[in-house]
Amino acid sequence: MMKHRIIATVAVLLAFCAGARSQNVIDLIVSEVMAESDSLSLVDDYGRRNGWIEIFNTSQGTVNLGGCYLTDDRDNLKKSLIQKGDLRTQLGPRQSIVFFASGDSSDGTFYTSFTIRPGSTIYLVSNDGRTIVDSIEVPQDLPAGMSVTKIAEDLKQMDFRTVPQPVKPTPYASAGAHSAESKAQKIAESDPHGWTLTVTSVSVVFCALAILWFLFWILFERPAKQKAKAKDKPAAQKKTAVKGGKEDEIAAAVALALDMDGNGETYAAIAMALHLQLTDCVHDTEPYFITIKRSSSSDWNDKTQNFRKYPTR
């Protein structure tokens, strides 16, 4: 028993851990990197054009980046710390943030202590300094002003893949944002009269409730019916046997009564009795009402009954 409780507790804790994981730094990805800027590239707070790293939150919860690390060196995972205590490091669901690779992290929260070299790999490291959360490889031949990016065809699936060809940079834009059209807009285009959605939805509602029907029928109704049938069978057999056994006696009693007193009332009474007997209409179940007829003379709860009795001479 104790063992089962421990297993259940551990299972519940694991389930909670799994739930908590979904709002952790593990949901972050390095979604886009630009190594070398050109004259049209993003300008930082100091008016410079640097390479930059975009981090994207794939979860539906807010994730705090503070305390994590960015690095381009597999052997030095703690190369550039993302400052703790800055509220701006809280990354909302499906939001992205850009870090400028200026080479000097003292420039501010969103600056790294390294610059990005073509051919390197950029790692996002968890706040334990050991776990690599995500990485992206910067191609050796990445042209200036172009970036390497990860895109999910469907933002629902969150299955991001690195685009093999360099692309035009889209900093601060959600990866896969080209599918930004709302579901309602898509449905309006694909099913303007609503018949497809209606037929599908009605089918699903019917299926869901039909499955419930089937489950309850197989789990509850069918066994109950079988049980009732099994219960009724011996009773019916017994009844038939009793009836069959008494048939001769009844016939004899009826014949005797008719011989003794042959008026109309007797015939009617016998006919009614036979009808009730043969159609099983004779009720043999008592109503089980308990009636208490109070008697005013009863003194069972009279307080004087509890008094100490004095001995009498």
Added chain:
Amino acid sequence: MEQIISSLQQFWQFTGFANCQWQNIAMIVIGIAFITVAILKEWEPLLLVPIGFGMIIGNIPMFPGLNIGIYENGSVLNTLYQGVKMGWYPPLIFLGIGAMTDFSALISQPRLILIGAAAQMGIFGAYLLALACGFMPNEAGAIGIIGGADGPTAIFLSSKLAPDLMGAIAVSAYSYMALVPVIQRPIMLALTTKKERLIRMPAPRQVSQKEKIIFPIIGFLTTAFIVPSGLPLLGMLFFGNLLKESGVTRRLAEAARGPIVDIVTILIGLTVGASTQADKFLTGKSLLIFGLGLLSFVIATTCGVLFVKLFNLFIRDPKRKINPLIGNAGVSAVPDSARVSEVVGRESDPTNHLLMHAMGPNVAGVIGSAVAAGILLSFLG
């Protein structure tokens, strides 16, 4: 003296009289009408009294910027309104519904569950009509859910799909729920023959406690796996029912069906009522929503009754035939629509009690409307 007059003139600008428009008066009159109907006719008084008074509160003309209106961030009413806007209240009401609902009628005759599915046609019928009227699919879905005859579900779905229409949808849903006896009776009588109305259904078998405990678990697993988007409503409904039936959480069940549901009903009614500010509510769209809502109830009732008639064609044993008068109970509106079945049934045969039979499709309707809401949310959300 002049200063006093000037102050009084300035104060006048803050009063409701100075800011009053005919739309405010119209909404206040509607609010009073709701309260009157609730008190005199006893039509859904637990909902119509808070909604009616909320309408009056929300339509008191006032000077904007005082941070007291329901649409002004940080105001008391706005804070209470978050439960509607973010969809917290409906699942809490479902928790209470689960804790007070006895699913025995459904468990004993599981075939009646399909009537609950048929009556959901009202939702999709209204969806098609709303699309034809020019609404966007998400708005049409939110309007369609009125046909589910389930106020909390209507609020939940409209808060997700079309928050701008939520006031009109919620008021429409609750109003028609109150009018269920008026709407359903003529349809039931028109669609059934005297002979059909006299059908006597076999007495439901007695359901064991074990079955009652297993029901919410299986019911939840089945529906939630098929429509996970209905999780908040289905989860709370079945959880509440498990609290009731488990027999070991009596205090929790009592809290869920008592204080919790009462508090949330007050808050939801009042804030939904207050959200019907004249400038946002009195529009052509709202009138259209009311019309579509009425049609959705008509379609739901019609489909429920006709489905039973169709179902009867496949039942060979005359003793197992279903009285079509319980078809209307497939729209959730618990327990009003089941009560309508009983009343109309007794008009034809005073000894034929249909209430227990009608409760089966009635509670199936609650599950069905939550499933339908989940489907609409996954397609359009």
